[in-house]
Amino acid sequence: MCELTPPKKKKVSSLKIAGEFIAYASPESTYAVTKPLIEGAKKSILIGIYDFTAEYMKTLLLRAMGRGVKVSLMLDLDNRAGETELYEELAKHGCECVPAPSCASKNVQAFSSSHEKVIVIDNTWVLVQSGNWSDASIPLNEVDGGDPDNFTFGNRDTGVAVNSPKLAAFFTKVLRADMKIELDGAVPQSLEDLGEISLEAFGAKPVAPAPTLLKSRSFKLQKEIDVTPILSPDNYMSVIPGWLASATKSIDIGQQYIRTRQPGIQKLLGSIVEARKQNPDLLVRIVLGHPTKPKDVEDIKELSKFGLTLGENVRLISRKHFVHCHNKLIVVDGKSVLVSSQNWSDSAVLKNREAGLLIEFPKAAAYYREVFDVDWETGEKKIPKAGAPELFAPQSLATGRTIKLNWGDYAEV
Numbered sequence: 001m002c003e004l005t006p007p008k009k010k011k012v013s014s015l016k017i018a019g020e021f022i023a024y025a026s027p028e029s030t031y032a033v034t035k036p037l038i039e040g041a042k043k044s045i046l047i048g049i050y051d052f053t054a055e056y057m058k059t060l061l062l063r064a065m066g067r068g069v070k071v072s073l074m075l076d077l078d079n080r081a082g083e084t085e086l087y088e089e090l091a092k093h094g095c096e097c098v099p100a101p102s103c104a105s106k107n108v109q110a111f112s113s114s115h116e117k118v119i120v121i122d123n124t125w126v127l128v129q130s131g132n133w134s135d136a137s138i139p140l141n142e143v144d145g146g147d148p149d150n151f152t153f154g155n156r157d158t159g160v161a162v163n164s165p166k167l168a169a170f171f172t173k174v175l176r177a178d179m180k181i182e183l184d185g186a187v188p189q190s191l192e193d194l195g196e197i198s199l200e201a202f203g204a205k206p207v208a209p210a211p212t213l214l215k216s217r218s219f220k221l222q223k224e225i226d227v228t229p230i231l232s233p234d235n236y237m238s239v240i241p242g243w244l245a246s247a248t249k250s251i252d253i254g255q256q257y258i259r260t261r262q263p264g265i266q267k268l269l270g271s272i273v274e275a276r277k278q279n280p281d282l283l284v285r286i287v288l289g290h291p292t293k294p295k296d297v298e299d300i301k302e303l304s305k306f307g308l309t310l311g312e313n314v315r316l317i318s319r320k321h322f323v324h325c326h327n328k329l330i331v332v333d334g335k336s337v338l339v340s341s342q343n344w345s346d347s348a349v350l351k352n353r354e355a356g357l358l359i360e361f362p363k364a365a366a367y368y369r370e371v372f373d374v375d376w377e378t379g380e381k382k383i384p385k386a387g388a389p390e391l392f393a394p395q396s397l398a399t400g401r402t403i404k405l406n407w408g409d410y411a412e413v
Helices: 030-039 055-066 083-092 165-183 236-245 263-278 294-306 346-351 362-378 394-399
Strands: 015-026 044-049 070-075 096-099 117-121 125-129 157-163 201-204 217-232 250-255 283-288 314-316 328-332 336-340 354-360 402-405
Touching: 015 030, 015 165, 015 362, 030 055, 030 117, 030 125, 030 157, 044 165, 055 070, 055 083, 070 083, 070 165, 083 096, 096 165, 117 165, 125 165, 125 336, 125 354, 157 336, 157 354, 157 362, 165 217, 217 236, 217 346, 217 362, 236 263, 236 328, 236 336, 236 346, 236 354, 250 362, 263 294, 263 346, 283 362, 328 362, 336 362
Parallel strands: 044 070, 070 096, 250 283, 283 314
Antiparallel strands: 015 157, 015 217, 044 117, 117 125, 125 157, 201 402, 217 354, 250 328, 328 336, 336 354
16 A cells, blocks of 8 residues: 545536446456447547456557547556556557556555546447456457357456446546646656566356346437446545435345445445335345455455345355456446446545446346346355365366456455
8 A cells, every 4th residue: 555645536416318328247248348339439549447458458449549549548557467568569559558646656646546447439438347358357258148159258247338428528537637647747657667466376267157148238318317427536435325325125236345344334334234224124135256365254254243144145156157256236226226346445435546327227227136136146155165265276277177367356456
């Protein structure tokens, strides 16, 4: 952790948005949605993302630049293996590349991590999602919904693409302001001086796609709906606790982890407790990633202090079907949904740059709840006896049924 000089918090208001929305999820539809939007870009692509290591996404950007599209990339350059080389290659071919102003920067440290995943295309389309541009978070499934006979396994992630110049202008302003923080820094960034995180790890490969694979879902809205950008550190903790407390029927949460003993997260969990006091029959379901270290196990067990028990309220993502739960999804009462980049840690909700959308639209919420239902129904009800080590399953190496893991998808941020 570094000493931060955070910018002044932004005033964020709810927006009235109409137009086209595309709801999507990894592993089965993120690439199938993203590829045509990038291929359709005519003027500009602006990206703010935490982890970018998928070579095929680099290829899409290089082709866009070849068509004359201006590509701008702000990347949290904490030097995951292969990322700096990818960044430098894009810069060499004319991409406007700027390191994010996070603790990884040598210029200025405004945020612990720049962990947002936002793509703005032609000042019109905006993609906001939980997934990085890593092989596991945007796996190469070109068929929307995935081809079960030719399926590329990956993480559970969710995202939304919105055709809205108004929303595009908002996120362009956010990303450009963060880029300016870095560019105004006094010390030039030297990529060569940064040490590379070259840990190479392998996990056991899932054995089959999930029993239900969902295509992306498009909604063309004539009537405006309420959409609130949710930013960290600006307004996550001023909006989300009250939204959770307002639940009367159900709360569904997909999260990589929940840092149960951190104060900010205890406030979020306290909102769920409050909602249940007001509505004793409130259904609360949480799907988490598998623990990778002892404190993950302890945090899961601590959830019982908030009335959330393993099996009944909490399950772990199925390793038979998914590489990892990298999701950051919340659906309340089946009517409104948060699609975002925020993990449930104090860093994520208070110190990082993060981005999401709170969408008040029951049909969209229904799609994400269907995604969540798959994870819940296939989820594991017990913590593995060994605690966690199966993540880097050495016993799988001899079988050939392994999948390379990307450090950025597991980093605690």
